[in-house]
Amino acid sequence: xxxxxxxxxxxxxxxxxxxxxxxxxxxxxxxxxxxxxxxxxxxxxxxxxxxxxxxxxxxxxxxxxxxxxxxxxxxxxxxxxxxxxxxxxxxxxxxxxxxxxxxxxxxxxxxxxxxxxx
Amino acid sequence: xxxxxxxxxxxxxxxxxxxxxxxxxxxxxxxxxxxxxxxxxxxxxxxxxxxxxxxxxxxxxxxxxxxxxxxxxxxxxxxxxxxxxxxxxxxxxxxxxxxxxxxxxxxxxxxxx
Numbered sequence: 001x002x003x004x005x006x007x008x009x010x011x012x013x014x015x016x017x018x019x020x021x022x023x024x025x026x027x028x029x030x031x032x033x034x035x036x037x038x039x040x041x042x043x044x045x046x047x048x049x050x051x052x053x054x055x056x057x058x059x060x061x062x063x064x065x066x067x068x069x070x071x072x073x074x075x076x077x078x079x080x081x082x083x084x085x086x087x088x089x090x091x092x093x094x095x096x097x098x099x100x101x102x103x104x105x106x107x108x109x110x111x112x113x114x115x116x117x118x
Numbered sequence: 119x120x121x122x123x124x125x126x127x128x129x130x131x132x133x134x135x136x137x138x139x140x141x142x143x144x145x146x147x148x149x150x151x152x153x154x155x156x157x158x159x160x161x162x163x164x165x166x167x168x169x170x171x172x173x174x175x176x177x178x179x180x181x182x183x184x185x186x187x188x189x190x191x192x193x194x195x196x197x198x199x200x201x202x203x204x205x206x207x208x209x210x211x212x213x214x215x216x217x218x219x220x221x222x223x224x225x226x227x228x229x230x231x
Contacts, residue, residue: 001177004160034219043122043208043222044161089160103168104149104212105176106220108160 002027004092006109013080014117021112023090024072030092033073034106035064038087047088048075080116088112120144122223124209130229131199139194139226141209147221148214150192151176152184154205155225161208167192168214199230 003026013019025033031052036044050057050064050073057064061080066073077084091106125140143150148169153161163176167186181203183195192211196203206227210220 006160009158036222041224043210043224045222046219049219091160103166103174104214104218104220105151105163105166106161108162110158110160 002030002092002094002107004090004107004109006090006112008112009110010113010115012115012117015080015082017080019075019077019080019084019114019116021075021088021090021114022072023074023092023109024070025092025107026071027092027094028068028071029094030107032093032104033064033066034091034093035075036089036091038089038111040086044089077114080114082116082118085114085116088114122209122211122221124207124223124226126226127224128227130231131196133199133201133230135199136195136197137199139196139207139209139228141192141194141223142190143192143209143211143221144190145211145213145221146189147211148189149212149220150186151210151212151220152182152192152194153208153210154178154203155208156205164194164207196228201230204228204230 006023034049037047038044063076090109122143151166152164165184167173208225210222212220
């Protein structure tokens with residue numbers, strides 16, 4: 001089955017700095033890669049996602065890059081703010097391909113605790 | 119719009135007791151999922167459903183059961199609670215179309231003593 005490795009497990013930055021979290025996956029058939037942010041006592045919330053036919057996607061201060069050949073993808077947060085402090089999870093999926101058996105099941109990385117110091 | 123609602127938020131069980139974790143979504147999503155999250159770990163899939171009457175095992179199904187009698191509800195049943203089932207449980211749903219993300223509830227924190 002799929003295996004997703006996420007690094008680093010903890011990341012501490014100063015407000016205004018950039019933060020980068022990296023994930024690798026094992027199954028070359030995976031084609032959908034979401035990133036979730038989890039605040040204390042809450043469920044994971046999607047912040048950005050990318051499909052395998054795209055190399056990069058950006059949404060304001062957040063960007064995700066995907067290298068299919070190397071099977072890794074990364075989350076980039078620029079101009080970090082204290083409210084960015086949370087646990088971030090990457091995930092991989094084979095999507096919900098018709099006729100297949102993946103059914104959108106996600107395999108998660110272990111999570112990164114991001115702390116942004118004012 | 120409530121999204122995915124999980125009840126209860128917290129529960130303490132004794133070893134051997136049983137309980138049902140409730141999950142309901144109001145987005146008319148076909149696909150629903152149950153995950154558990156252990157400290158310092160990512161989420162692991164317990165069971166999932168692609169529609170009413172259809173369920174299947176995920177990565178860690180032992181000790182759990184599910185049913186899906188309606189599109190909206192997807193309860194998770196623990197029959198004989200064990201300390202290893204102490205965890206935070208998350209329910210999620212998605213439309214079931216390609217590239218559509220899963221939406222998560224806020225979880226049920228379960229302790230078994």
